[in-house]
Amino acid sequence: MTGVPAGPTIADIARAAEVSTATVSHALNGTGRVADATRRRVREVATGLGYGAPRAPRTRTLGLAVTTFAGSSWNYVAVTYFSRWLTAATSAAHARGYALTTLPAERGAEALWHTLAVDGMLLLDSPEGDPVLRALRARGIPVVFDGRPAAPRPGDTWVDNDHAATTREVLGHLAAAGARRIALHGGFGSEYYTHAVTRTYEEWCAERGRPVLPVRFEPDDADGRAFDRVFAGGEADAVYSLYDPGGRQVLAAAARHGLAVPADLLVVCASEDPAYETAGVPVTTVTLNPELTAEAAVAALVERIEHDPARPGRPFRSGGLTVPSALLVRASSRPRPEGRAGGHAGKDTRPRA
The missing domain is CATH 3.40.50.2300 (Response regulator)
Known part of the structure; x- marks a missing residue:
């Protein structure tokens, strides 16, 4: 296991709260002209990140979010792909001694992205400009993606199909x-x-x-x-x-x-x-093959969490890991009968030159 990492910086809080570092400084110090709602949000984010307090120990918990439509009211667990993914990921996490927490996609869940106590996150279908990813990066929480991220950074790990x-x-x-x-x-x-x-x-x-x-x-x-x-x-x-x-x-x-x-x-x-x-x-x-994807993603995330920089012979996996589809x-x-063209019966739908 790695040692306890350093606490968050003003810049980390600014990224997570989506404000400037100057605004964070004013909000935390009670100075400057900062709207009450902004000051409150910055302080809540700072508290959630553990600013000014020792970083919490490992939780032995992984988080999971489907972020393509994060903030919209949809139940992704009702989609067979995601339900099978979740079941396999839970089993894989438990086999490695970790719990798995699933985040809702509905509006009002945004605060969880800034405060959830997890050792690492699994992000499924992360879109360009993903606010969940932005908050997690600001907090320094390890992430592994199901699906290649829109703008991968060096060292990112994802699992996807070809x-x-x-x-x-x-x-x-x-x-x-x-x-x-x-x-x-x-x-x-x-x-x-x-x-x-x-x-x-x-x-x-x-x-x-x-x-x-x-x-x-x-x-x-x-x-x-x-x-x-x-x-x-x-x-x-x-x-x-x-x-x-x-x-x-x-x-x-x-x-x-x-x-x-x-x-x-x-x-x-x-x-x-x-x-x-x-x-x-x-x-x-x-x-x-969601089960294969989930197993590979959990394994990669646990490797990333437990990676010890002092042991260069055991690096975590980065880049894309490919799972076969079928x-x-x-x-x-099935093939159509010989000479049968698609389209309405009796209508000539053959392509023209």
């Missing part, structure tokens, strides 16, 4: 099954996953002269209204959906437009939800 390779595998599979106009159902989050898949999709389409057909995912679009344009006009004969509910939205939209799956429309969804396997038409899914092919993307 999203470019997976995307090319999915698109190649759909093309081999007869798809010619593949829509990408995504563009909702600002985390690395969404950007990596979208960039690869656009490159793949450009390389083959295929149309780029983005369809924006919306969590509450149960009827799949976002697909009305591409389905009504026969623009898309296949869909790759990037988020767990997306497959159900695609199927709902296809039913409204009279499209049969897979005869008229091929479907692949990135999801861990077992219900896709038992759907009326079993849906092809991409699994990102394409689970089911009926929704």
